[in-house]
């Protein structure tokens with residue numbers, strides 16, 4: 172049944188947000204829920220006006236090429252409803268709901284999240300589904316009743332041009348790069364090999380993947396170098412303490428041995444004592460990047476997971492909008508009210524009382540700012556019906572917030588210098604003298620305390636041992652999702668809102684894998700080819716420049732038509748260069764892929780003998796015969812000599828099956844059209860009656 | 869045939885090395901530089917001992933370097 176006009180039409184970003192908006196705006200906090208083609212639509216009454224609030228589900232429209240030919244460059248596009256280009260998209264009913272409501276709408280208010288994406292979502296619905304070109308804009312940072320009402324009464328007369336233009340520009344640029352390079356790479360491969368495989372690499376994905384592959388290349392050629400450390404332990408007032416030698420690393424064995432020899436009487440003299448108390452201030456308020464890092468550190472949640480959980484908390488109106496760069500919390504947020512409300516939760520109650528009892532309370536802030544939102548903070552709304560992950564993240568956010576109001580902690584650091592003959596050693600102790608904010612932030616702040624007993628200058632100290640230890644330098648550490656995100660921030664590629672998603676795409680496209688991120692053979696192959704024939708897609712420079720351009724558009728609210736013309740021109744030139752190089756790129760891609768298929772390590776399973784090595788198919792370098800051997804053969808300490816012979820013809824592939832007789836891995840053996848799944852052991856009882864190669868499976 | 873493929877991985881050889889592919893050539897250079905540093909650290913150390921001790925370090929050693937050390941230790945006829 173249609174809704175009778177005239178009404179104000181509100182565009183929300185998601186159904187859950189629509190419900191909160193409607194409840195807050197309705198005079199009696201009881202909006203009427205109607206369904207249009209299954210889409211929840213809310214009708215609120217306010218000041219004698221009807222406000223109809225309709226949700227989107229993120230983007231309802233998508234870019235699509237104007238031309239149908241499968242070639243490049245593609246420089247012309249238009250917006251179409253997503254369900255038209257992608258049959259899996261479930262957005263048709265939402266599109267229909269908006270269309271059906273446009274006629275009787277007297278005014279439009281965009282109520283999407285206040286940032287670039289929100290602006291773009293609202294604008295596209297306004298222009299292409301509602302057929303209008305003017306809308307008012309509500310801007311809010313939390314979905315609390317207070318903020319929604321304030322945003323309604325202070326709503327601006329138009330959309331935010333800076334956000335809108337920079338958001339649109341990002342869509343155009345990413346779409347242009349994505350479609351053109353995906354086509355260019357796939358066609359390059361097809362023209363030389365007649366094989367079709369979609370190979371796509373986005374504008375920000377390229378340099379991100381490049382960073383992973385470059386690091387792996389470094390790890391692959393890493394040679395550990397020996398060094399020595401001096402390890403020692405002293406006894407002060409009958410307690411044992413670790414003692415640090417003046418040089419942390421020694422590069423020669425001889426030098427290390429000489430030091431140990433010089434100190435063999437194990438007696439030293441206290442030559443200096445120093446103690447200082449330093450204040451330690453609380454960490455700044457959370458912006459998205461900091462929250463993602465801290466959440467990874469304590470809960471091991473990936474950045475994209477943290478963002479999802481934070482969004483859920485935002486939609487429940489328990490925290491403010493999480494897509495923010497800001498480390499600022501202005502007093503206008505009403506901290507006293509927020510604190511008072513948080514204090515009603517028993518876990519935080521006593522902390523809040525302490526904070527509110529102080530005459531002055533002002534949160535500590537960081538340096539970074541954001542055009543639209545303050546730092547992430549709790550709203551004070553009771554956290555009801557949170558799942559366990561949401562509870563954890565909520566606790567972290569609340570405690571971080573409370574810590575901002577705490578006094579600085581005071582930490583005492585004490586050092587005792589001990590000389591053994593001419594060698595200097597040091598005992599270090601640290602102690603929290605005053606807890607301050609740390610009390611509120613526990614258990615997310617932890618310090619290993621150790622207090623050193625008082626000792627007089629020139630007194631004698633006995634060591635329990637002074638020894639040298641051989642060690643080796645380690646290869647650089649692989650990225651995890653959190654450190655890869657840091658790397659992207661450092662390189663200034665992507666934005667707070669997109670970085671986590673880009674990492675996720677690299678995983679889903681099969682370019683990277685693992686929690687200690689490694690490139691897959693495919694990822695390595697693609698980067699290898701681009702590095703030697705077309706590095707611009709792997710280096711950060713071009714991507715970073717585009718990011719700067721987009722930032723400027725936001726700040727200056729500039730028109731993007733001219734910028735787009737010049738971006739398209741650059742892209743056309745780059746693609747021309749690609750085209751000239753197409754054969755080389757194609758050949759090299761093809762060779763890399765072939766090699767990859769050949770070298771895909773044929774792992775058969777774990778070795779049941781040594782339980783450490785992997786069983787793998789290898790070819791004898793002398794006889795050329797293949798067999799299964801344990802990878803721990805080369806490990807001197809294990810030297811596992813397990814081998815299993817293999818038939819000399821046909822192809823052998825691993826399976827995930829285990830032999831029911833002896834638990835050994837089974838392989839698939841294919842010759843011509845015959846296929847057998849068999850145990851790798853020659854002596855296996857399963858082979859007793861099928862010797863001779865009877866068909867099975 | 870033997871001349872155009874890497875002795876270790878059967879990849880195309882790198883023109884400037886004559887024996888190994890690009891990656892294994894790079895590993896060879898790193899291995900040689902590494903040996904010099906090990907020599908300085910221990911004063912004396914036969915090359916084979918260096919290779920063996922390197923292989924004992926397991927995952928600390930880069931995969932291409934490990935390939936090369938295995939190759940030189942077990943399959944190299946002339947040194």
Ligand SMILES: [Zn+2]
Nearest residue numbers: 778781801811
């Ligand atoms: Zn084994």
Ligand SMILES: [Zn+2]
Nearest residue numbers: 830833850855
């Ligand atoms: Zn068996």
Ligand SMILES: [Zn+2]
Nearest residue numbers: 874877889892
């Ligand atoms: Zn090689």
